[in-house]
Amino acid sequence: MPELAEVEYHRKQWDPFIGRSARVAQLNPRARIFREVDPDHLVANIEGRRLLKSLRHGKRIRFDFAGGSRLGIQLGMTGAMRMADLSEREALDRHDHLVLETEDRLFVFRDSRMFGLVRFSAKGEELTWWPEGSPDVGDERYSRDFMLSFLERRGGAILKNVLLDQEGFPGVGNWMADEICWRAEILPSVRCRELSDAQKESLYVSVRAVSDDALRVIGHDYSTPPPEWLFTHRWKDGGLCPLPRCHGEPLVRQKIAGRTACFCRACQTEAG
DNA sequence: AACCCTGTTATCGA
DNA sequence: TTCGATAACAGGGT
Known part of the structure; x- marks a missing residue:
């Protein structure tokens, strides 16, 4: 469903995550959304690191973690971000492909059709998937x-x-x-x-x-x-x-x- | 049951 | 080179 504004809404769903660290509670490495990353590498460089901030450019979302890890999320046709109570851990959907767990919440990326995409760059790895210096249409600098x-x-x-x-x-x-x-x-x-x-x-x-x-x-x-x-x-x-x-x-x-x-x-x- | 879909990419041929 | 049509991805809604 998502374009500019919907993506912005989904980005904000993880705002309560900011300032906290998480462990990966659920990740299906065979899910197509991980086709461009090494899931083990991603997990190793995200777990225990505080989330510092999130950004959006066009339809892309980026989460910056302490230690220089950057997680990219593209929602595709059916991707969705949400926050859930820990009690929902047993009720996760089969399409909840990436679930991060802080001490009191779950942060979920769900994508049933899996046209979405997860990307990742650790500290020192080039951010090839993030457009720098070209404002999106929601930016007043778009000229x-x-x-x-x-x-x-x-x-x-x-x-x-x-x-x-x-x-x-x-x-x-x-x-x-x-x-x-x-x-x-x-x-x-x-x-x-x-x-x-x-x-x-x-x-x-x-x-x-x-x-x-x-x-x-x-x-x-x-x-x-x-x-x-x-x-x-x-x-x-x-x-x-x-x-x-x-x-x-x-x-x-x-x-x-x-x-x-x-x-x-x-x-x-x-x-x- | 057939057909639709707020996305993206590869391929083919004009 | 550039462009458009088409298929493919994979599932759910109507």
Whole structure:
């Protein structure tokens, strides 16, 4: 389920862990999420070390432990972080692939489909999996120039596809991409090089606005977004555009660039 | 029972 | 090179 704001919410679920150390209570080394790490190495360098802080970049989470160990978590389609009471130790799910236990809590990473990923770097090992120095879309330092040069580089590609590219729009997923296009009043099927300057400006403003709104509402406590967002209507059969200007045009669902896109034919246009 | 999925990567061919 | 379509991953919801 997770993109930018959902990932932020999941990251915070382990906040009570900060300042404490844990032992690994459950880890299935054959689970696919460990395909890029050596589980023994990970365990040896995490157990007994205090968690110092957590960070997020786009859809990636990072936990920094005392002694220089860094644990990376990517939630994939179905990943979830949670805190649980010690009493739940006997009731763990078969998809709870990584469970850390402090003196009074369990901290669980669950992922049923296992499209998620665990990464790890001990002290001195290179952080190849963490993007440094390129702000994600939820960061106010995410700049116009960065977005514009990425759009230029991918000029021949379909906008929806480019919005989903984590290199250019770190954190954007399927619903955010649709929400961004809808707020910018641009059809998701346009080629990037067809966008006018005004549309590109509108796109940038929408990227930042959707990211900030999502972090504020969903990232804060997983609230349901208000009906003013496309979000609330996009999966409903017979969903109507909530913008007053088109008087409730039926929303269209269509596969674009391999993913289901949802848009309003009246509000969103091709050319600027 | 068939079909869907808020993600990512590899591969093929245009 | 760049892009899009497709499959694959593996499970659960409708």
